[in-house]
Amino acid sequence: MSDRSSFLVGDHLPGIVLPDAAGAPFDVMGQAIASRPRLLLLGPAPEDAGALEALARDAGALLVLVEQRAPDGALRPGPARIFDAEGKLFRALGLAEGGVAVVSPRGRLGFAARAEDAAAGLRAAIASLPAPAPAPPVRRGGAPVLLVPDIVEPEMIAALLAHWERGEKQKDRVAGGADAAAANRIKRRADVFLDDRALYETFQARLMRRVVPEMTRAFRFMPSSYEVPRIGCYDESDLGAFEAHRDNRTPFTAHRRFAMSLNLNTGEYEGGQLRFPEFGPDLHEPPAGGAAIFGCDMLHEALPVTKGRRFAIFTFFTDAEGAKQEQAMIRQRMAAGQQGLAMR
Ligand SMILES: O=C(O)CCC(=O)C(=O)O
Ligand SMILES: [Fe+2]
Structure with a gap:
């Protein structure tokens, strides 16, 4: 487990391995069970474990009982039982007193709440599970783009949009400050840097908890830094x-x-989707609060917004070697008298 005190709903969870009744390690993220939502019932084992297990199974989920004591050595039929003698998992999930948590197939904390009554708690957790997908599409191509939903919650979206409203807009600027007329040929967007320290730090926490672990899993890429994010508006x-x-x-x-x-935002504009022309005609539009993450070598375009306004926030990640390169570039620019961005 990480030493992070507590995970928020939506955060990517680290490995969770705890002993079962016999003391053998039980991996909550293990490949045999990771494709299903795991409903963790944290607290003393309930009497009606069999019925609760059936409730979870009917919802396509797997019930795991987590008790805060040493393994009891008693092998019983029914749901998996694991033991968290030190209460580390309880605390990590923000449920020091027990409750119900959902680990989503994506490996995120999908739900966490206290539960006076195990069955009612499990029902609430089950109600939080996404509806089963309609017939899944068979993909025969497409760009290697990582789509991550639910990175930023509605309150934070509102704060980011308010920051854009207040901020100094940089029109059509491409990195390096090419003159606007030339840049305007390819980029028509009004950007505001995320230079508010408090907002920047909250946004960074979302990146660390929800984006970085996904990039590491999907691409084996561990960023060492990222550029100051900018909020952009594409206007009809x-x-x-x-x-x-x-x-x-x-x-x-x-x-x-x-x-x-x-x-x-989504649904408030027409056009505006992302396309990766090297990989075919598919359009990408993460839901509001969600992101598309892709390698910087891939050709891509944001299609014209023909109605309304599209808002998004953008950044670029680099690794240790790239960070050195970037620092050298910044030093050169400073030596040439160009100012960096100051946080407020
Ligand atoms: O609008 C988008 O989603 C893409 C933006 C983009 O390609 C960029 O800022 O470099
Ligand atoms: Fe781009």
């Missing part, structure tokens, strides 16, 4: 768009490894 008034480009083709951007586009 100038057919806001970012035409086909790669994100690391200038001396100012060569350090970039992965890009993230996190949508702050």
